[in-house]
Amino acid sequence: MTDGDPALSSQQDQPGVPPPASGSEPGPELAAGRQLSERIARQFGRSLHIRTLDTGSCAACEQEIRLLAAPHYDLNRLGFFFTPAPRHADLLMVTGPMVRAFDVAARKTYEAMPGPKIVVATGACALGGVYQPDAFVHGSVAEILPVDVWIPGCPPSPLALLQGLLVAVDRLAEKVGGLSFAADETQEAAQ
Amino acid sequence: MALWFLRGLRRGVVTTGYPARSDDSAARLPTPPAFRPAALDRSTADRLVAVCPSLALRREADVLVFDVGACTACGRCQDAVPGAAAPSGEFELAATSRAHLVKRIPLLREAGT
């Protein structure tokens, strides 16, 4: 991919790309950060290969991930592809509570991928729910791998997974950060 | 193979329009609860924390800390204290920071305590 590709530069004008942070003029760090995220969006924005890693899931997350490629969701139309080859992979979807017996395999799987790479923790146990950390499990994927995007759900539905993947490549804005999960009184009155 | 080809044509397109359009099937998905601060004091919050099987709730003084990331949307908190919580309807929950998923819900100050 070259920076001069006109098809790529139009990427930044897409409605899905989040607006710049509100407030005053960005400082140099912020600007550098934005440049980096734009570069990632350019690199990953159009075609991205996904590998998965199960670190002790109950098998439901795997079923939902498989369904991403099914006709109802068809992730290829969004430029995502599954790959069994670590050398082709840009993004690693990790499920399960990170069983300690999996440490070595998880690190090797991550290290086998070329950079830049994205790690997506997928499902409640990968995010620290369901299993308390103990001698069997770390209780969270982030204990072993540098997680970039978190997708809650038990299991996350294919729609939630699609949203997570689009957030991971900066094509959709994150939504959950702005939600309070406190029911608003005015909303209730309207119901 | 001709059989399969004709079947496919007859079947038509089933693919979701998401994310460009919303998807009706999302309405049936289990979603994490939204809590009603007006119905939450310390003791109700403690009851909610006690029934959560997934490490998603804890109480810090007068704040209910809700970890959406750990929530499995099992509905046990809604069953335990009806009226304190209801499904939020939110399924687009992906976060770029773990901290974005941790919500702090203020509790009612109890009179006389």
Place this chain on the structure above:
Amino acid sequence: MTAVRPGASGTLAGLLGAVSGASLSGIGNAVAVRLPAAELERAAHHLTGAGARLADLFAAGQDPVDLHLIWALDGEDHYLITQAEVTGDQYPPLSDIAPAAFAEECEIYEQFGIRPASGKPLNRVMLPPHAGPDFPRLGRQPPVPPADLHAPHTVGGHAFEFPFGPVRQVGVESLYYGLVTSGEEIVDLYMFTWHKHRGLEWRLRGRTPREASFHVERTEGLSAVGVGWAFAAAVEAALDVTAPAQAQRTRAVALELERLYNHAAATAALCQATGLSIGQAAAEIALERLLRLNAAVFGHRYLFGVVQPGGVRRAPDADAVRGGLHGAHGELRRAADALASTNSFLDRLEAAGIVTGEQARRLGLVGPVARASGQRIDSRADHPAPPYVEHRPAVATRDRGDVLARFQVMHEEAAESVRLIDDLLEAGAGDGTQELPAAAGSGLGWAETPRGEALVFVGLDQDGRITRARLRPASVRNWRGFDDACRSQNVFTDVPIIEASFWLTVAGTAR
């Protein structure tokens, strides 16, 4: 769940005549016979000779360890539990009599440190290699670590070992295979599943049954209803509680929906394994419709949170079932019919992964795998618990034992599930839960999951908290037939096809 039927069966009367020092009791809805450990071998000989199926073997307690053998008397409508206290660190070898017991003998060694007196080497099956003295166990650490399974790297100079896993293709569970191959043909196959061991039986100790049901469902997410029901039934048997009739029918509706989506998923996986992507798409459309139906009926695509000890947490939306079930199943049936007339698909299934009836019986296989090998076992029909007493399923069987036979059994079962759901809704399925007393007791529960019979044994203390929960999903059983199926004159590329036709989970067997 009914009361004990003391002395009702011929097999039981025969057993009491054959062994000395036996005492009879009831464990909930099963008959229990306590034996001196020295009589175990004689009892096992007698029972296997009488046609009883050793459905599970596990240990509980410490000093002394209490061995439990669960025998399914499939012709006589009930389960028989033989119990024996083991003092010291050895007990009579059972796997020589019932080969199905070997995996459990290994597991008991890892968890409790006691071993069969045969001197046979025991393998690592459950706990990871790094499990040292401080690792949480149900009992005590074995004096000598179990042996790591492996095959010699060359076999007779013509075969070599091909390691595969634990991280495999996209969207499949972690599993390590050691494939021993001569280049194309599979000579031997073994697997490690301890990568996924989450210590669930250990975790459940000290919990109340209601708390525990959350993790029980996540033992094997693709049989959340089946395993959850078996657990709930065990708790109810222990506490002498009966779930309301309409709640029992709700459980059955959920269980049959679970069977439908699993069989659709297995079909999709079979198409993927045979490279028939167009058939895969057709099966996946049916699968997605069935999962959306689950969400519409019970509010969860994988039916988590429906069953709870004492009853159910949700009633089915009967209108949603009526509106969506026949359409979704029609989609699956049409896909299956089209596959059944696609020769390139059938050629890969026929004569692949054969499990003979004798192997299935000897290894104690269950579910569609056993039924496709001519074993007419289905716990819904053989050990009917309400509502299957009034709603008896027709049991589908085939004799060839190959992948095609399993495919046919699954689709016949799917059609039967639709019929059952219609009948159950007609009879009335609703919600309702009995309160659970905080009391001591123990009980056995079972349910016919999509993969076969799941068994759960629960022991509760005076406060109604779990002292021992034994979870035995069908995957625990059927993986032990997988290597035999792969060995039977198959080539490398048959392995994924055979795996799809078994449709097991690693999560269930690793627990």
